[in-house]
Amino acid sequence: MERGVAVARPPAARSAKARFVEAGLTGARRAAARFVGVHLGAARSDRGSATVWSVGAIAVLCVVFGAVLALGQAVVVRHRAAGGADLAALAAADHWADGPEVACARAEGVARDQGTRLVRCAMVGEISDVTAASGRGPFTAEVRARAGPAGPVMSQAPLPPGSQGTPRPAGRAAPGAPAPGPLGGQTRLARLVPR
Numbered sequence: 001m002e003r004g005v006a007v008a009r010p011p012a013a014r015s016a017k018a019r020f021v022e023a024g025l026t027g028a029r030r031a032a033a034r035f036v037g038v039h040l041g042a043a044r045s046d047r048g049s050a051t052v053w054s055v056g057a058i059a060v061l062c063v064v065f066g067a068v069l070a071l072g073q074a075v076v077v078r079h080r081a082a083g084g085a086d087l088a089a090l091a092a093a094d095h096w097a098d099g100p101e102v103a104c105a106r107a108e109g110v111a112r113d114q115g116t117r118l119v120r121c122a123m124v125g126e127i128s129d130v131t132a133a134s135g136r137g138p139f140t141a142e143v144r145a146r147a148g149p150a151g152p153v154m155s156q157a158p159l160p161p162g163s164q165g166t167p168r169p170a171g172r173a174a175p176g177a178p179a180p181g182p183l184g185g186q187t188r189l190a191r192l193v194p195r
Contacts, residue, residue: 018072070139077135078143084116085145091123092128093147103128120144
């Protein structure tokens with residue numbers, strides 16, 4: 001080697017201090033860059049940005065998927081409560097003649113069989129007013145249903161002339177007609193009553 005000839009070091013062999021000086025970093029900025037472990041050179045790289053975008057997109061999709069699942073759960077709970085309330089109201093209206101206590105006990109049993117719980121049961125004459133609830137926590141739904149008599153049952157036999165469409169009196173039923181009910185008359189079916 002001759003004197004006076006400087007041998008250039010390759011870029012990888014330069015010290016960290018020399019790189020910071022070339023980049024114009026001094027004092028606190030140099031310490032912060034060293035602490036973070038980031039190379040603050042003149043040319044910055046976009047390397048790794050696709051990973052950040054992918055993680056963000058996956059997080060958004062997870063939130064949307066969770067919201068759809070929660071909405072589906074709320075719909076299922078609402079339908080279960082509605083079905084339980086309807087059937088409990090029909091059961092109570094079907095047993096109105098046994099008294100409100102028996103009718104509401106029957107409604108509670110039907111609601112329990114449907115996976116719901118009876119919140120309220122009231123009998124006003126032949127009409128039952130029932131509220132059933134389903135679900136727990138934020139996914140709780142309460143549905144109210146009313147049921148009452150379907151009206152008099154018409155016999156299946158042809159009406160005699162001059163009756164003008166009135167139902168036949170209770171007694172022997174025509175072939176194919178409903179059997180007489182427990183009170184001696186014909187059976188009356190319960191139906192849901194609009195609110």
